[in-house]
Amino acid sequence: MVEENAIVQLKKLSKRFDQDQDVLSDIDLEVKEGEFISFVGPSGCGKSTLLRMLAGLTSVSEGALLIDGATPTEPRDDLYLVFQEANLLPWARVRENVELPMKLQGKPKITRQAVADAIVELVGLQDAADRFPRQLSGGMKMRVSIARALSVSPRILLLDEPFGALDAITRNQLNEDLLKIREKDPFTAFFVTHSVAEAVFLSTRIVVLESNPGRIADIIDVPHSYPRTVEFRESPEYFDLLARTSKSLRQQKGESE
Amino acid sequence: MLAGEIIKHNKTGSLSEEQADNIRRVILPYPTEIWQATVQERSNLFPAAYNTLKAAIIGFLSAIGIGLGLAILLSSSKALKRSLYPWILVIQTIPIIILAPIIAIWLKQGAHSVAVVSFLISFFPIVANTTMGLTSTDKNLLELFAVSKASMLQEILFLRFPYALPHFLSGVKIAAVLAPIGAIAGDIFVGTSAGGQGGIGFLAILYKGDVNTPALYACAALACLMGFLFVGLVNYVQWLLLHNWHESSLDGEA
Ligand SMILES: Nc1ncnc2c1ncn2[C@@H]1O[C@H](COP(=O)(O)OP(=O)(O)OP(=O)(O)O)[C@@H](O)[C@H]1O
Ligand SMILES: [Mg+2]
Numbered sequence: 001m002v003e004e005n006a007i008v009q010l011k012k013l014s015k016r017f018d019q020d021q022d023v024l025s026d027i028d029l030e031v032k033e034g035e036f037i038s039f040v041g042p043s044g045c046g047k048s049t050l051l052r053m054l055a056g057l058t059s060v061s062e063g064a065l066l067i068d069g070a071t072p073t074e075p076r077d078d079l080y081l082v083f084q085e086a087n088l089l090p091w092a093r094v095r096e097n098v099e100l101p102m103k104l105q106g107k108p109k110i111t112r113q114a115v116a117d118a119i120v121e122l123v124g125l126q127d128a129a130d131r132f133p134r135q136l137s138g139g140m141k142m143r144v145s146i147a148r149a150l151s152v153s154p155r156i157l158l159l160d161e162p163f164g165a166l167d168a169i170t171r172n173q174l175n176e177d178l179l180k181i182r183e184k185d186p187f188t189a190f191f192v193t194h195s196v197a198e199a200v201f202l203s204t205r206i207v208v209l210e211s212n213p214g215r216i217a218d219i220i221d222v223p224h225s226y227p228r229t230v231e232f233r234e235s236p237e238y239f240d241l242l243a244r245t246s247k248s249l250r251q252q253k254g255e256s257e
Numbered sequence: 258m259l260a261g262e263i264i265k266h267n268k269t270g271s272l273s274e275e276q277a278d279n280i281r282r283v284i285l286p287y288p289t290e291i292w293q294a295t296v297q298e299r300s301n302l303f304p305a306a307y308n309t310l311k312a313a314i315i316g317f318l319s320a321i322g323i324g325l326g327l328a329i330l331l332s333s334s335k336a337l338k339r340s341l342y343p344w345i346l347v348i349q350t351i352p353i354i355i356l357a358p359i360i361a362i363w364l365k366q367g368a369h370s371v372a373v374v375s376f377l378i379s380f381f382p383i384v385a386n387t388t389m390g391l392t393s394t395d396k397n398l399l400e401l402f403a404v405s406k407a408s409m410l411q412e413i414l415f416l417r418f419p420y421a422l423p424h425f426l427s428g429v430k431i432a433a434v435l436a437p438i439g440a441i442a443g444d445i446f447v448g449t450s451a452g453g454q455g456g457i458g459f460l461a462i463l464y465k466g467d468v469n470t471p472a473l474y475a476c477a478a479l480a481c482l483m484g485f486l487f488v489g490l491v492n493y494v495q496w497l498l499l500h501n502w503h504e505s506s507l508d509g510e511a
Contacts, residue, residue, distance in 0.1 A: 055404055056404075057400055057403060057404065074406070075403065075404055075405075075406045077406070079404075080404060080405075081400075081401075081404045083397055083400070083401070085397060087395075087397045087398060087401055089398070089415075089416075089419070090502045090503070091419045091422075091501070091502045091503075100405070100415075101405045103415070104402070104405040104406065104407045104408075104411055104415070105405070105406070132501055132502045133502070134502060
């Protein structure tokens with residue numbers, strides 16, 4: 001039954017808090033290894049809640065959430081979350097922040113340093129490795145946060161509006177960098193965003209959610225192959241997808257208001 | 258008031274120059290007179306200051322140790338907090354004047370009781386501040402640790418403690434001011450002068466009896482010095498631990 005390379009399966013997944021109405025309802029989604037799934041939808045439709053369920057931070061109310069065909073019973077080593085805020089330890093230098101997940105996993109210092117050095121370079125922060133978070137710009141902090149998540153080479157990376165607080169130029173740059181990193185160090189991504197442009201540029205599929213309760217309203221395929229470069233951003237295909245996704249999203253917003 | 262009287266008397270000429278000067282010395286001695294008294298009384302003042310310092314250090318260190326321990330207990334469970342906190346408050350709200358005789362009855366007069374009073378007066382700010390720090394850990398950082406499968410111990414060592422450090426240190430700084438005060442108050446209420454154990458508080462009572470105001474001011478100066486020493490030390494440690502990252506210790510630039 002389980003398709004060979006389905007890494008995550010959501011089956012009639014529902015979520016409610018307390019006795020309230022469903023926040024998420026009947027979510028059916030099958031994701032293959034290596035996909036890049038973006039979630040867009042009105043504020044409050046349950047995007048963060050969905051990621052938190054995938055991360056094991058909150059329970060599933062109904063239906064099933066399968067990773068590698070099984071219901072996860074504890075946080076997984078091969079899954080990591082990037083939060084909306086960079087969420088760095090203020091008392092730790094960049095390098096120490098990047099090493100944190102490995103330190104918590106009990107990896108020896110030598111391994112940690114080697115991996116951290118490589119990843120800090122991958123995200124272009126080698127000159128800032130010994131700085132404290134307060135000495136970094138918003139974009140740099142986000143790079144550290146991503147480097148930290150990559151340090152455990154996750155197979156699944158959850159990103160909850162990671163670039164939401166950044167300006168458009170920095171955001172575009174980080175989008176391109178994120179894809180470059182993924183070329184070198186592949187992972188399956190679940191990416192929440194409010195930016196349709198970002199979703200189109202990054203994803204293999206865009207899941208449009210409606211709210212009250214949160215349901216899948218539309219799934220838009222982005223067939224363009226990787227690596228994606230700036231040219232993709234200027235192609236008619238890109239603008240077409242942008243228009244389709246925006247329209248779909250607008251319909252959801254309209255209904256919920 | 259009194260000063261006004263003197264001036265009045267002086268103006269009417271009812272006091273001789275020397276009498277007036279004697280009265281002035283009792284009320285407000287010159288710094289030079291305080292210095293002279295310090296030199297004159299040094300064989301009493303310095304051993305007393307040493308005794309007080311010793312009691313204050315013991316009281317201060319116990320306040321740090323026990324205060325930290327209590328804060329960890331209080332922050333580890335709501336039930337524990339609800340059952341323990343009122344008792345800590347009880348101790349803190351009984352005026353030392355009333356608590357001191359009880360301590361004297363339980364522990365007898367002596368240097369150890371002085372240290373206990375110093376501890377009792379200074380530990381509460383450490384408990385209150387550290388508990389606050391330990392229980393206000395950033396929720397997002399806690400989730401980060403949960404996603405990273407951190408153990409309870411790792412969470413405490415690598416997240417809760419460093420996060421509470423600035424709170425803890427500001428509690429310690431208040432305690433640094435209070436510990437010498439406690440040692441001097443303790444000296445008066447539960448101290449003993451037997452075997453040269455008397456402290457500054459004890460001396461102050463003697464000097465008051467002798468109407469030796471310059472020496473009293475010398476006692477006050479020594480008490481201040483001790484407080485400054487304690488706070489200075491804490492400030493230095495605070496700078497060492499926080500200057501790299503905490504807002505409170507950032508010097509504008511950088
Ligand atoms: N711990 C919780 N307890 C109760 N209700 C919650 C909890 N967490 C989220 N909710 C509710 O679930 C709904 C979805 O929240 P969620 O944070 O997932 O939305 P979102 O799609 O991420 O929104 P945004 O785009 O604004 O970040 C909201 O109505 C919110 O009030
Ligand atoms: Mg959200």
